[in-house]
Amino acid sequence: MTGTGRLIRLILRRDRVVLPLWVIALALIPAGYATSFESLFPTAADRLEYATVSGSNAGFVGLYGLISGSSLGEIVAWRSGFIPIMVALFAALTVIRHTRADEEFGRTELVAAGAVGRHAPLAAALITTCAASLLLGAILTAAMLGQNLPAEGAVLFGAEFALSGCAFAAVGAVAAQLTAGARGARTIAVVALGAAYALRVAGDVSAVGDGAVSWLSWLSPIGWATHIFPWGANDWWPVLLSALFVVLASGLSAVLLARRDFGGGLLPARPGPATSGLGTPLALAWRLHRGLLIGWTTGFALLGLIFGGVGGSVVDLVEDNQRVGDIFTRLGGATSLVDNYFAGTAGIVGLIASCYAVQAALRLRDEEQSGHAEPILATAVSRYAWAGSHLLFCLAGPAVALFAEGLVAGLTYTDGDLGAIVASALIELPAVWVLAAVTVLLFGLLPRLSAAAWGAPALCLLILLVGQTVRLDQWLLDVSPFTHIPHLPGGDVAVTPLLALLAIAAALTAIGLNGLRRRNIPA
Template sequence: MKTLAGTGGLIRLILRRDRIVLPLWIVLLCAISISYVQTYGDLFPTPESRLKYASNAGFITLYGELSGTSLGEFVTWRLGFVPVMIGLISLLTVIRHTRVEEETGRRELLGASVVGRHAQLAAALLATFGANLVLGVLLAFGMHSQDLPTAGSIALGIEFAGTGWMFAAVGAVAAQLTASAGTARGIAISVLGAAYVLRAAGDTSAHADGPLAWLAWLSPIAWAQRIHPYGANRWWLAILVLAATVVLVAVALYLSVRRDVGAGLLPARLGPAEGRLGSPLALAWRLHRGLLAAWTVGFALLGLLFGGVAKGVGDMMRDDASVREVFQRLGGAAGLIDSYFAGVMTIVGLIASAYAVQATLRLRTEEASGRAEPVLATATSRLRWAGSHLAFSLLGPALALLAAGVAEGIAYGLAIGDVGGQLPRLIGASLAQLPAVWVLAAIAIALFGLFPRLSPVAWAGPAICLLIGLVSGGVQLDDWVRGISPFSHLPQLPGGSTSAGPLIALLAIAAVLGAAGLAGLRRRDMPVG
């Protein structure tokens, strides 16, 4: 078909561009998942201990319901957040190789050669589908090598790969709706977040015999998880996931022919007929305000979710000595309920670091798109222009973390009747994540200022910290490996002791990296394509 001409060449180009990132996340996610078999098999050797650990509203909210007490079912349940990560990586990959290519003008250059109308979209989808398939196959072989049943291992591979396929297709649809890659990412991530919340709400309600259990069936994440590998092995749900993927791909192809190259189906909002932006900061506010509002609301909802289930987690840990011992090993904080909140705060901080990196990389987007040149052609200096955006990458996460801490404090305080006592503790614990967040933001600043073409590598910072956190949750890592993550140097709050030394060191590292990036920005050429 002429509309698919050149697809093979574009796939090779995508694989060449992602030759490091693509194998890295596949191998790491497989290794983490396979390592859980022995780790959690040793921690919970009996069905009774597994059931006690998993029969809690807090864990059901985070990971879903435990389908059975066999080792394979328990490990699959404990890996319940990994499909969400796979879905996120998949949709971002598709948007990067479709909408970003159009936004930067590279798609138009490729279109001048022998490349069909649908070739770019097809290449992005096929490359992402292939990566997820490789992940699923490696995971199935790896789980089977741990003496787990063959059928269940295949079902687990299908669950993970199918989730990636489905949200890759979601990213493809989002890429057709808007001319902005940032907005496309926002739409697709919002769909992923809504799917996770529906799954969490439905499973939590079902555990309490509530009336909202049906909500989980509205979530494609729940469809994949309810395949129940190593248990029922519901293959018909795998077919449902595949059918949904096919429908979404068809929708994306249909929408792509109804728009112009470089444009989106949703019309861009027009500005006022007359108006004036008096400063670079006012322009940055116009560009960042939507992102800031979305992240702040999202963090508040996340705080309500974590705070709302905290009482149930605390009750379970107090009632069972074996579970209490495991939590103290995994969480590292002295208090039982504080151990849960310390782990939650790390998750919230990691998410905040992703926001910080995204806001920082807006500088690179403005430069690459040519929109920075008219601003810098005025009396505005480079540092003043950069500082207007960095105000949001540094203070925006602080506002989002504050919203999460307030929501957690109110939700948990109302549950135990102590809002006044819990609110300041949880706000402080949430804001204590800021030094590590700022270190990752400073890495993005340094890359943008010194090596602008490598700016997207800044996303490796949150990814590496997340992987270290996942692995250290069940495996005892060497101190130097854990020390790579700035979050490992933060105090375990609430409940843990606080030392100013590590916080000052992290702030100093952030200041040095940020200063180096700004110094590089002053001296290098602009724009760098």
């Protein structure tokens, strides 16, 4: 553990911009919710009706979790239910960046040449990330106390966010020991987070319906955090369960670190075939992207299974609860409710697909930084052919994944229109391609800032979460390409916005490729 303190200071210096941004921004979003809900629903009756409608909508429950009551604090805690996912993602990626990524690029080896213990880099990354998560929780608690909400609920609300970050910081630490590359570690961490979210969704939506598999929420660290129910049950047991998970997972990562070779991972690397068969850039791109394509497509199919499976509970809500049925009858009936549900889930999977598109596009930058691109371009392969082979998977990969999600959801929900459900997923593609084009633009013109492309889906998610609630101006909402996507099924399809998004994506891609043609490689 020698040198841990100095490594913590190094991490704080390297992340002096990014770390405060996600800590402060994610902590203050719920404060905006509190102010907005207080003005939107000034009376207890207004809040009760909102809580009844929202808590009975399977789409809302899938996105935000269960709502425990109708007080202002309970509504704010429920509406903030997706933010712990973002906290967990940032925490896991931060730990991997300062452990596996540094080891992969040789930074850890330089540091280890000094008076630094074997476990010091891992300990520094975990301590810094967990401290940032706890600071986020403290800021959130202070913000909620500033809204004159009860103190115990405010403390537990902060703990919900903090423990989500700490739990997946530990997951990221474990993932960093399993593979020899940062890309593989990130994939494992993201898959673990996706599985935790899927378990929470399945369990909570089941709890709203017949409750047959509501226990699934208790298999997920995200489920534990959202079942604290601040200002409602104020349950401390999930806090203790999450804290125990953090300790055990952190300890496991330290044990795994001691058992692996420096620069290697516990999962063995597969040897390549005796003959490559990589005669074209497209064949090489297929070899590099096929694992990513299969993994994302499988994940989207599982999402479709979950979203389609819980779609039937939407109708059950209307049939089993007369009061809820009356409310939704005024809103258009059960058919309209189901359409809104699948339109809402399509927006979610569209945002997730944009993350796949960004990751696939950033493979170009990874190939350049690792030195793999230079020998390829030293042959007769043009820059356009090399980049185009990767961009094919950047564009077609999300299409395949979205089609898989829509197809599985439509087949699972047997009472719906299969074609309409598939179309609701595929219509998100123009917005997904715009974010992929932003990545290509940065890679071509400002390659050192390529990683900033992740800010685009983060901004779109932020607009989705807070845009309508805090009443952002329409021009701010229009910044997100997903704002311009028609809501299907049930809505009208306007061709002009879709063509405009496709034109923007094409223009940004062309500018990025032109920049790639003109600049040096490696940059």
